[in-house]
Amino acid sequence: MSSEIENNENIKSCIILCGGKSSRMGRDKGSMIIQDKPMIKHILSTLNHQINEAIIVLNNQDRIDKYREFINPHDYTYTITFAEDKIKDMGPMPGIMTGLACIKGDYALILPCDSPYVSKNYITTIFSEIDENYQAIVPYHDNDNKLKTSEPLHSIYNKNIIPIIEDLVKNDVLHIKGLIEKIDTKFVLIDNKKIEKKEFRNLNRPSDI
Numbered sequence: 001m002s003s004e005i006e007n008n009e010n011i012k013s014c015i016i017l018c019g020g021k022s023s024r025m026g027r028d029k030g031s032m033i034i035q036d037k038p039m040i041k042h043i044l045s046t047l048n049h050q051i052n053e054a055i056i057v058l059n060n061q062d063r064i065d066k067y068r069e070f071i072n073p074h075d076y077t078y079t080i081t082f083a084e085d086k087i088k089d090m091g092p093m094p095g096i097m098t099g100l101a102c103i104k105g106d107y108a109l110i111l112p113c114d115s116p117y118v119s120k121n122y123i124t125t126i127f128s129e130i131d132e133n134y135q136a137i138v139p140y141h142d143n144d145n146k147l148k149t150s151e152p153l154h155s156i157y158n159k160n161i162i163p164i165i166e167d168l169v170k171n172d173v174l175h176i177k178g179l180i181e182k183i184d185t186k187f188v189l190i191d192n193k194k195i196e197k198k199e200f201r202n203l204n205r206p207s208d209i
Contacts, residue, residue: 015099039113039114044080054078
C-alpha cells in the first residue's frame with residue numbers, strides 16, 4: 001500500500017460504486033466470484049500503479065465489513081478507503097457525491113464494481129484528458145447525440161460538483177445524464193483505438209457472466 005498522500009497536486013483518485021441493489025443479478029455483484037476472485041478485485045488489480053487512492057462506496061456498514069474481509073489494502077499500490085453511501089437506494093448519483101467528498105485531489109474517475117474489463121490503457125487515457133476548464137470528462141460512443149450515447153459511470157468528475165448533485169437529488173433528479181447536462185463537460189470519443197468499446201462491458205444479469 002502506498003504511503004499517506006501528502007498534498008493535492010496530481011493526485012489520481014478512483015471511486016468504485018458498490019452500493020446498488022443488484023436486483024437484476026440477484027446477489028451482490030462486487031463480491032461475486034469471477035475467474036477465481038471477487039469481481040471488484042479485477043478492478044482493484046487493474047488500478048495498481050495507475051492511481052493514488054481508491055474510495056469504495058457501499059450502502060451500509062454490513063457490506064463494508066464484508067468487503068474488508070476479502071480486500072487486503074496491502075495488495076495494492078494505492079490507499080483504499082471504504083465509505084458508506086450518505087443517501088441510500090437512490091442510484092449512483094449519491095454514491096458519486098459520497099465518494100467525491102472523500103477524495104484528497106480535485107478529480108476522480110468513477111467506475112462501477114460490475115465492469116471488470118476496464119484496462120490500464122483506459123485509465124491512463126481518460127486521466128490524460130483532464131482539463132481544468134471542465135468539471136467532467138465523459139466518454140461517448142460515435143453518434144451525433146453525445147449525451148445519449150455517453151458512459152457517465154466510467155467518467156471523471158471534479159469534486160466541485162457536489163453542491164449540484166445535492167440540489168438534483170433534493171429535486172428528485174436522479175438520472176446521471178441530468179447531471180452531465182448541468183456541468184461543464186468534455187466529451188471524449190470511444191474510437192476503438194485510444195478507447196475501446198469493450199472497456200464498458202458490465203455484468204448486470206447471470207446471463208452476462
